[in-house]
Amino acid sequence: MAQPSSVYNQCAGCHQSGGTGLAGAFPPLAGHVSEILSAKGGRDYIIQLLLYGLQGEITVGGAKYNGVMPAFAQLKDEQIAAVLNHIATQWGNDKMLPADHKAFTADDVKAFRDKKLTAAQVYDLRKTLGLK
Ligand code: HEC
Numbered sequence: 491m492a493q494p495s496s497v498y499n500q501c502a503g504c505h506q507s508g509g510t511g512l513a514g515a516f517p518p519l520a521g522h523v524s525e526i527l528s529a530k531g532g533r534d535y536i537i538q539l540l541l542y543g544l545q546g547e548i549t550v551g552g553a554k555y556n557g558v559m560p561a562f563a564q565l566k567d568e569q570i571a572a573v574l575n576h577i578a579t580q581w582g583n584d585k586m587l588p589a590d591h592k593a594f595t596a597d598d599v600k601a602f603r604d605k606k607l608t609a610a611q612v613y614d615l616r617k618t619l620g621l622k
Contacts, residue, residue, distance in 0.1 A: 493572070494572040494573060494575055494576035495576060497565065497569045497570075497572050497573040497576065498573055498576050498577070500562070500565075500573075501519075501573065501577075504516040505517075505518070505519050508520070508581065509577070509580055509581040511550075513553070514553075514555075515555070515557060516555070516557065517548065517550035517551075517553075517555045518550060518551060519577050519580075519581065519583075520580070520581035520582060520583065521551070521581070521582060521583065521586070522550050522551065522583075523536070523577045523578050523583045524578070524582075524583040524584075524585075524586035524587050525586075525621065526619070526621065527578060527583075527587055527588060527591060528586070528587070528588050529619040529620060529621055530619065530620070531615075531618060531619050532619055532621075533591075534602070535612075535615055535616060535619055536574060537570070537574065537594070537598060537599055537601075537602050538602050538605060538607055538612055538615060539559065539612055539616075540561075540562050540565075540570050540573070540574065540599075541561060541562065541563050541570070541599070541602055541603065541605070541607075542561050542563065542605070542606075542607040542608065542609060542611070542612050543558065543559050543560050543561035543562075543609035543612060544558070544559040544609050544612045544613055544616065545557075545558050545559070545609035545610055545612075545613055546609075546610065546613030546616070548616065548621075558609065559609070561609065563603075566596075567596035567597070567599040567600045567603075568596040568599075570594075570596075570599045571593075571594040571595055571596050571598060571599050574594040574599075575593050575594050578591070578594075
């Protein structure tokens with residue numbers, strides 16, 4: 491198994507080790523991953539966010555961000571599953587997950603490998619979640 495926290499090192503430069511993000515540049519993951527996972531379609535969305543990145547203006551916690559989230563398709567399926575499980579359970583997110591939440595598996599990630607979306611298409615997908 492991939493070590494979840496070691497994969498998160500690749501995210502921490504932007505989202506910070508405490509998941510706080512950086513004002514004006516990188517959205518927080520604390521309190522926000524649970525929000526994504528509670529939205530209808532959020533589970534499938536967050537896998538594709540990791541595989542294909544994201545580009546477009548979003549609002550998180552009342553603040554606007556308009557940056558580029560890089561794609562992490564170079565990671566193995568199990569590494570993506572591990573980092574998703576990490577961010578879903580850190581910083582209080584574990585207390586706000588939907589009741590039917592299940593841990594991500596490598597197979598969950600693999601199922602989206604052939605979608606081959608662009609970061610802009612991931613943005614379109616995000617709009618269907620009803621997040622702000
Ligand atoms: C180079 C900086 C950078 C790195 C590295 C990075 N991100 Fe991001 N991330 C961003 C930016 C910028 C956004 C917001 C994109 C936008 O404004 O469209 C974002 C958004 C997100 C979101 C919220 C998406 C949404 O729809 O609200 C999540 C979750 C996320 N990143 C997880 C991760 C994880 C997990 C990693 C590590 C595997 C990671 N990020 C690595 C810059 C980064």
